[in-house]
Amino acid sequence: MNRRLVPARIAVAIAMLSAFISGCAARHEPPMTTLAPKSDLAQWIYSLFLEVTLWDAGIFAIVVAAFILAIFVFSTRVGEAAAPSSVASDLGLEVAWTLGPALVLLMISIPTVRTIFRSQPRIAPQGSLEIKVIAHQWWWEFQYAQSGITTANELHLPIGRQIRLNLESGDVIHSFWVPQLGGKRDVVPGQINELTLEANVPGTYLGQCAEFCGLSHANMRFRVMVETPDQFAMWEKAQQAAPLAADKAVSPSAADGAEVFANSPCTSCHRIDGVSKGYIGPDLSHFGARTTLAAGIMPNTPDNVAKWVTDPETLKPGVLMPKLGLSGKQLDDLVAYLESLK
């Protein structure tokens, strides 16, 4: 076998092996993958992505083939008898490798422009659900104008209906990204950006801030619950209901916890419907119904809530929430109360 071809064959083997591994890897669906679209927007992007990947693969194959042939087949080595050619131009070749890529790019640009316009309707589609998203350092606020619901870090959406997200920032630039539901949109102070999509597969999808926004940028996560219209209606009703009054508390501990809350600095930052009016931190009226806390960084369990309330800074560097110095029974009661807010 021609010794010179050995490195070429090794290179090809490595390429095939990596393709195989990547292929295997792609089959198992990571929770935040962009390759398993669950909305119309995500699907349009994914189709475009596949097209461009094919063109890219074709171009790469041509370049690699030419590269290998040039180095290992159609050249000599210094010291060998053959003299080098001095061909330094070829009009046909040069025209071909100018026009060829230009044509490929034309093929890519047409669906690109089509998708751009299709995915950015100037006005909200008829019958769409409009939701205001306010990004803060480092949590997400969601306001459903039509139903009067305000919640945080967990976005519920019905399938089969156009969703119009209106993105605003309370401080710096953030970016709203749920990979399975489509591309991201930056959230810029001083302007309202829109993201329009229609989710079509029920499920829980993970989202994360995608524009560096300070110390805890990594900890600014959220969840999107895509539900059937019935499930969504049920959720809406639960969110619209007022939290249980103290005398109807689910347990004595929760009742005591309500008092702890009402008498603590918590009220200056957090709103609980009928109890407090704070707006600096997330609305806690239905905190107990959420699956995560502190913007998606931990599951919402009593232990984690206690950890959070005891020392937010360690879990989320830079957070505005101070240590409250609560412990023992007071802490347990507060946790029980918060978890009871379904």
Added chain:
Amino acid sequence: MAAQPKPLPTEPQNYLQGGGLIGWLTTIDHKRVAVLYAVASFVFMAVGGLEAMLIRMQLWSPDNHLISAALYNQLFTMHGTTMIFLVVMPLEVGFFANFVLPLQIGARDVAFPRINALSFWVFLVGAIFLHLGWLWGGLPDAGWFGYANLTERYFSPGLNLDFWVVGLLILGTSTVLSGLNFFVTIVTMRARGMTFMRMPMFTWAMLVTVVLILIAFPPLTVGLIFLTLDRFFGAHFYQSAYGATPILWQHLFWLFGHPEVYIMALPAFGMISEVVPVFSRKPLFGYPMMAYSLVLIAFLSYGVWGHHMFATGMGPVADSAFAITSMLIAIPTGIKIFSWIATVWGGSLRMTTAFYFALGMILEFTIGGLSGIMHASAPIDLQQTDSYFVVAHFHYVLFGGSMFAILSGIYYWWPKVTGRMLNEPLGKLQFWLTIIGFNGTFFPMHILGMWGMPRRIYTYGAGLGWTHLNQLETLSAFILGLAFLAMYINLIWSTRAGEAAPADPWDGRSLEWSIASPPPAYNFAKVPEVRGRDAFWVMKYGRAGSRGIAMFMAGQTPPVPESQQALPAESIHMPAPSIFPLVVALGIGLMGSGLVIGEWRIIAIGVLTVIASVIAMGFEYPSYGQESHDPQAAPSSGGIDIRKVGLWAFLGNECVFFASLISTYIVYKSRNLGGPGADILEIPLTSISTFALLMSSLAMVLALSAIQRNDKTWMRAWLGCTIALGLVFLGVEAYEFTHFYHEGLSMQTDLFGQSFYTLVGFHGFHVTIGIIWLSTIWFASFSKKFGKLRSLSVELAGLYWHFVDIVWVIIFTLVYLMQQVKGA
């Protein structure tokens, strides 16, 4: 008793020898300046590499606590800033271009050697500035492109970003000075016979790169100035509460930022275009298209900046336009890839380490370019931007492209720079470690991005499927670290025990190989006459190269060209070293320090130091032409004096600077909320000062005409008029500003106030510099030495003065007169 004549040395000193430490501090030899840049860059390369290692170690596992969030954010910021501004750019422009460019065009130095040295010392001051956070407050931590409004003092209160803003302003100054220098050098100092289409491709690449530098840096400067005004003087350029928008920063930054990546890519393309033909023993394929594609890439690079902003909501029309232009730029780039492969095809290959890295670059850069095409499609980009996919993309083009080219260049030109060969087996080991480490670190990032991993996160959760790939990347990064360690060992070993390098170790094609390794301080004993493309190859083998093939087959070496023959050093006069570049840089450092700590007295000392040193530099001997002292006689390949070309290039740079300020003014005037607004302007008063400034230009013309007939008295009279009228202008402006301030318009009031004061204020600053310049000439004219040289000196000052005047006419029209137009 007659003194013994000093014996002529048998060997001329090479540029590295002699002078001691003071010699290095005051050097203006382009080769020494290049070495200074290289040493600094290699240090910062290790720093940036360590920063990357720490990043990778923190990302080894989910919820890792090795590095805190605060430190991590500093690490990724400094890694990017260091690699771009303190490694790739200084190596490509400060080291390779500085060393090789004059040699390739047959020059003895660059056009302005002292400004060359100044560029280095200012660079060093800027680099140190960026790192002062180690000692005080913490390193910059808002990312290498620091988006407003996170960078406002309210959200980033510490000194971190103060060092960043000032450090970048200083570094930008250094780069623009280099850009000016190399532009004039290439345009005016090419040896006889070297037309543009006979220049080596690296020279071509540098010519296009420096034009990019001159036009791209002003928007960055303006953006940084606005951020400085916001952070230090209470302005609101990026605060939406006042009607401003942080998106302005993004536009200004990426107007710089996109050409910036081509500033890093084009020299790399140039280096590959040198290495591939030499080691294929074939001329570069498609030379004309290679040259034109450089120009086309540069031109298109100004039309694509919005592709960094697809997620910001610019609207579908803007998104589509930027998508299309971004795809267009792939065409000239593709031409290059194919041409390099066609150069190798049919060649007689010498498989050296330099060639390995060049070949590696071609493949790796192709991968980066292909992921770039994906990014160009805006909808796809919305999934990929701000994720690890784009991190993969830019590392493939910047590391796989620029860094691989730099590594190739190191192995290619090291013998010329140091007179030693590098160890080839160790080089090949470094190459393979680099290939494995680089691809292992960065290829999986494409997948992580597709799997939803955002960038710039100091940690990530478990159960997302990201852990194993992150671990693969971390392990590969260690291999990459080993590769660089091998290189450092090779570099150090070579300087101690490397084989002595001949003048032409690779049978090269360009003129740098026609002189000794290392070269003598004067480069060429006799400036070569260029007879074709691949000038040195033609000298050795004749035009058709057939004589060369026959000699090559017969194992003969070509005859030593005249330019390589040694001459005694005394017979060639070289300009003397100068301490002033270092002093000016220190003055700039004082200015920056004074600003950061808020001590105006230190700023003032810095300013005075800079002005005094610049004036002193002006009174040192004139800048350097080719072989003679007399700048009036300096032969120039363009026929225009090098200083005039320099000034025109500088004015081009200034045009873009003022254009950025004026555009901001126009945009912000219409977004103004509250405050007195433009109604406060008093056109009658400002018309008087405008008239004075226009008349001063007339006086300037009369002053020039006087000195051209050698009439120093009338020159001084008219120059005095110019200065006086300029002072009138400034006086009225000072009154105006004070008056407005008392009426309630300040930097902090509203968008109109800050934009007005900044635009008009910077213009006034330019007038002030002009007055100082003219005053210096006025005083210098009393000296006897003045008469011989200085009509050019007056002409240059006049050009600058007229430019400042024209800018004022534009400002007066747009700011003052347009007020009268309803709805303006």
